[in-house]
Amino acid sequence: MRITCPICGTRDRREFYYQGAALALERPAPDASPETWNDYIHLRENPAGLTRDLWQHEGGCGAWVVVTRNTVSHEILATALASEVKKGAAK
């Protein structure tokens, strides 16, 4: 698989560290309900199809990247810097 790092360009997936669902960006408030925290920390979808993951370009620039991909075809549909996604969400 090849992933396009928004900073470095298209690279072999072995340069990247896989974290998991991009849900990790949406950290709940400290006083959110136990259920909300449980969902955030432990519960993950396992879709056959589109998914949004967090990968880190650890063998490159260190950027955390939100990768939209298809788990069935392994197609990479879009990549974006996690920092940009997060800033965009805050607006």
Add this chain to the structure above:
Amino acid sequence: MRLPNGGQIDRSRKLSFTFDGQRFEGHPGDTLASALLANDQILMARSFKYHRPRGALTAGSEEPNALVTLGRGARQEPNARATTVELVEGLEARGQNAWPSVRFDVLGMNDLFAPFFGAGFYYKTFMWPRAFWEKLYEPAIRRAAGLGALSGEHNTDAYEKVQAFCDLLIIGAGPTGLMAALTAARAGAQVILCDEDVKMGGRLNAETFEIAGMSGKKWAASVVTELDSLPNVRLMTRTAVVGAYDNGTFGALERLPHEAIARGAPREAFWRIVAKRALLCAGAIERPIAFRNNDRPGIMTAGAVRAYVNRWAVAPGTQVAVFGNNDDAHRTAADLLAAGVHVSALIDARPDAKTTLPIRLFAGAQVMDAAGRKHLESITIRTSKGEERLQADCLAMSGGWNPTVHLTCHMNGRPTWRDDIASFVPTPGSVPGMDTAGACNGAFSTHAALAEGQAKALSALAELGLAAQAETLPEAEDAPYRVMPLWAVSGKGRAWLDFQNDVTVKDVQMAAKENYRSVEHMKRYTTQGMAPDQGKNSNVAALAVLADATGRGIPQTGTTTFRPPFVPVSIAALGAGGQGPGFAPERFTTSHRASLARNAPMIAAGQWWRPSYFPLQGETHWRQSCDREVGYVRNAVGVCDVSTLGKIELTGPDVPKLLDFVYTNTFSTLPVGRTRYGLMLREDGHVLDDGTTARLEDDRWVMTTTTAAAGQVMKHLEFVTQALHPEWDVSFISVTEHWAQFSVAGPKSRDLLDEMMAEDLSDFPFMGCAPVTLAGIKARLFRISFSGEMAFEIAVPSRYGAALFDALVARAETMQGGAYGLEALNVLRVEKGFITHSEIHGRTTAFDIGMEGMVSKKKDCIGKTAAARPGLVGPERDQLVGLKPVGVVKQLTAGAHLFEKEAKAIRENDQGYVTSVAFSPTLGHFLGLGFLRNGRARHGETIRLVDHLRGIETLCEVCDPVFFDKEGGRARV
């Protein structure tokens, strides 16, 4: 027999080789198979299950029969296909799956019991008693049935991994691939052209076709010469593309030429080729026809016979019969006649077949049996007039051609059935970015191959945005491909479908009868299509027989899945670079050489190597050295390299916010010139790491992490600052490698450093930090202690590390101290109850280690919410305790479990476990740290330590984990 003329071999040179101990000669250009055939060695192997005598069926990598073992000892290579082994001087080959030799094989008697060995035989016969399977049946079966054996010795050859990138990868260098490569190369594309053969040209080297008025092989050579002259083309012979993977990635195995290996090149290289576009020009594989005893040595595919005659100038027999259901049979007869080989008969299954060749033609006839055990002697044919026996020592058979679709199936693609050519062809778009052309796409004539090669290259170039024009195609034959499906000749006896796995028509029919009707079930029940050849010769015929037996059509029956690799790949090539110390990078401290010079045994700490202890003359046991080194620190001064700890330098106005967020305790209040111990949690509430962070200047902070978690912490900080709080203005970088850092610990540590430093250290406070000057070098000094003694850590730029270590140790030695290693470091910290990753192993919380007070109530931090959830706090938790032996046995062991004194030592009664132990020379007995259920409330209780693994039982007193200097006064002096 070698023909007097022709062939692409160098007759001026002779190569001597052995097969099963017997000496033979061949020529450069030969394969092992062609050289054996030239020496009339038709018998090359024994079959997998029945140990039937076998010769080469093919002339390529799809060979199912002629598997041999090459070399001996550590370099022994089993299961090499004789048809692809390049002949070199001194080659040593042996038959396998036979004892004592392929000529006299004791287990050949298996063939007599064939009626008992049909499909599912193992499953039906060796059912009970159950216990016999593992100990008796399976080992016996494995000895009797099988392939070559590994030497069991360490592989001494070199292997390599290589990466390559290109615009267009062309797989296969036959007429199609060469034409495509020429088109793309002339347009300026970066081209890689791979072919598994030693020579490019594909079938052109084996046929007598002409292209552009010259022989096919000459045309191929001229194209290769042009391609070779272009800087944008990489030509790779001996390179089989073995797998198609995601996003244009392909795996390829290159076998290097013998001369290159002799000069020190690796034996094989595994290539990872990333191509913007790919074109599969893999050609086609001829299929055999199933009839009784069609596996006799001397029966080959017709294309293989032509290859032996035309390319290697070998006549595989003196009386050759040809049998087919398409025009290739006629071509074979013509080539044999042209080479002066006697053709005894041409048997064409098509009733309307005609020939102008001066030979006996049997139209509408079929071969129904073959005789001659170790060598074909005669065949029996069935014509409209009845049965007839014909003399033949070689039979060339052609059941038609199967396009080599394998790579198009590697990403779940399924091929499409084409009735007109009675074959599966690739389904377009099966592998994104890869197109198919030529015979592998069902275009069988040379003209069609050239035309498709050019057209598909042009469309790939257009997709790549490169301009190119269609040049005039060279003149070539364009004969139509006429085939009448014929899979199996009806009749009694065993007719082979899968030669490699000894699967017959009957086996497939029996599978269908027993309701293994799905092609995937039939495959697993009969083993058809498994092993090195992966059914390349047999798949289509086997499923045609299955379709017939189940009353379905071939397209409805479907194919099994073709998976990578296309040809066998050695594990050594896949794992190249990963052997021994190459498995992981090694990191060395600046004091590494000095440690080795002092005979310190080095121990791995993650990727780092650290000294265990520094033995002195006369010390015979590591404990003597360790106890002495502990004494240095407790009584005088010790020096230890602690550079392996992670060091992260941070700057920016929001560093205080970041630190407050990742540490449980508060760092924003830390004044300049001070260092603070901090605890980090994961978001799930468990401890991630601990360490100290120093504020060197108003806006310059240095964080230290444990050696083990340095990478993890760095990643964690990057996550927090990019994915959770990108608005924070912070910058940080790992400086672990940039600073050599040494611990100088013990009551005399200040005296030692004072002499070396420009600054006065008398008022340097506990947990202080400051930039200092050391012999004119800018250094950093921290007063932190991991031993409980007054201690400093001094950091200098790495290039000064070696010199500073020597200087510190030399001074320490004049003060009744010296260097100490990891063992002493561990004893010192256990005495003080300091934790390492033995304790914060990923399942412990701040509460468990007694540090819940460090989780600030005034602010949020990573892991704070989860750490407070039910189940992570309370008396049901295993809590950190100290352990001291109180019974007769004084030994404690890490990994042992804790039980109540009278309870049985079984899992149900488990009360906890021991994480760290040390013999304390300071206190004169063993100490342990461990986790005990509700342990903090149980200090003073006697508990039983049981180590089932080492057979140790010790009674212990539960106590506070701090064994020595509980008030911590010694560190604060």
